[in-house]
Amino acid sequence: xxxxxxxxxxxxxxxxxxxxxxxxxxxxxxxxxxxxxxxxxxxxxxxxxxxxxxxxxxxxxxxxxxxxxxxxxxxxxxxxxxxxxxxxxxxxxxxxxxxxxxxxxxxxxxxxxxxxxxxxxxxxxxxxxxxxxxxxxxxxxxxxxxxxxxxxxxxxxxxxxxxxxxxxxxxxxxxxxxxxxxxxxxxxxxxxxxxxxxxxxxxxxxxxxxxxxxxxxxxxxxxxxxxxxxxxxxxxxxxxxxxxxxxxxxxxxxxxxxxxxxxxxxxxxxxxxxxxxxxxxxxxxxxxxxxxxxxxxxxxxxxxxxxxxxxxxxxxxxxxxxxxxxxxxx
Ligand code: WQD
Numbered sequence: 001x002x003x004x005x006x007x008x009x010x011x012x013x014x015x016x017x018x019x020x021x022x023x024x025x026x027x028x029x030x031x032x033x034x035x036x037x038x039x040x041x042x043x044x045x046x047x048x049x050x051x052x053x054x055x056x057x058x059x060x061x062x063x064x065x066x067x068x069x070x071x072x073x074x075x076x077x078x079x080x081x082x083x084x085x086x087x088x089x090x091x092x093x094x095x096x097x098x099x100x101x102x103x104x105x106x107x108x109x110x111x112x113x114x115x116x117x118x119x120x121x122x123x124x125x126x127x128x129x130x131x132x133x134x135x136x137x138x139x140x141x142x143x144x145x146x147x148x149x150x151x152x153x154x155x156x157x158x159x160x161x162x163x164x165x166x167x168x169x170x171x172x173x174x175x176x177x178x179x180x181x182x183x184x185x186x187x188x189x190x191x192x193x194x195x196x197x198x199x200x201x202x203x204x205x206x207x208x209x210x211x212x213x214x215x216x217x218x219x220x221x222x223x224x225x226x227x228x229x230x231x232x233x234x235x236x237x238x239x240x241x242x243x244x245x246x247x248x249x250x251x252x253x254x255x256x257x258x259x260x261x262x263x264x265x266x267x268x269x270x271x272x273x274x275x276x277x278x279x280x281x282x283x284x285x286x287x288x289x290x291x292x293x294x295x296x297x298x299x300x301x302x303x304x305x306x307x308x309x310x311x312x313x314x315x316x317x318x319x320x321x322x323x324x325x326x327x328x329x330x
Pocket of ligand 1: 082084121122123124173174175176193194195196198210211212213214224225226262285288
């Protein structure tokens with residue numbers, strides 16, 4: 001198939017582009033490289049021994065998208081802003097980029113006769129939920145502008161499926177972590193405030209010691225539980241989702257269903273490195289839910305997908321990537 005990947009130079013996009021190339025697909029990436037990395041795509045192509053087409057553009061440019069959509073069978077739409085905290089400060093940027101950009105993409109797809117899409121959604125659509133593990137049927141109650149844009153993106157697709165007969169699949173990622181087994185592509189540590197990059201940053205510079213956000217939660221060890229999923233498993237999920245061609249919109253959780261606590265993650269790194277993660281226990285972070293876990297059964301039933309990589313593999317691959325690329329892609 002010929003596949004257009006918007007945001008294909010990002011952390012998740014690069015892993016998926018690599019898997020698509022290895023599976024023999026033609027790939028065209030549209031990325032504005034605001035956070036994506038040219039070097040990441042260069043390495044993905046090198047590992048795959050195949051090349052993809054790269055179009056440097058914002059998805060707000062409909063003319064560029066229409067050109068890039070020539071001959072495309074399906075779109076995977078990764079391009080979006082993804083920082084929950086930032087979305088609380090600048091909601092309008094998230095509405096413009098994530099919703100405005102996506103609307104432009106959908107119009108360009110209509111103009112080009114492309115009617116299949118896999119969409120990067122997020123567990124952030126759920127917000128705080130009482131029932132764990134979370135089934136897809138749980139009502140969306142996002143508690144950030146970021147989560148709202150992901151939910152509304154899904155709703156746009158629901159209508160495109162209903163009104164135009166599209167085949168649309170929304171993948172609700174839980175907590176993607178880890179890196180490609182080669183150690184050549186991964187998430188640049190400078191990229192943010194998520195737990196894994198923060199652990200690696202703390203190892204790099206003990207002055208940036210990690211704060212464990214809350215040790216008094218009602219969980220087995222008092223720290224928060226999250227459903228971490230290896231980025232390579234998540235990537236394979238996209239290839240499975242591409243096989244769903246029936247008209248309609250469906251949303252799937254993509255997680256393992258086996259949550260881990262913050263302490264377990266730190267323990268995992270300490271076991272692997274033989275060194276303590278520089279950290280201190282601190283207060284809860286505003287907005288954190290005590291526990292999140294996916295019910296992954298619906299995606300499994302629809303596609304046979306199963307996450308096979310365990311916590312050790314998440315930790316060892318993240319460490320390999322980090323030690324081989326202490327300055328990220330620079
Ligand atoms: C994980 C756990 C923290 C940093 C966010 C988004 C979600 C998705 C993934 C996009 C929590 C704890 C963290 C630190 C810590 N993104 N932690 N010290 O908040 O579960 O999910 O990223 O779709 O939508 O909300 O991920 O990695 O920030 O936190 O103790 O310095 O690690 O409290 O329990 P989160 P995270």
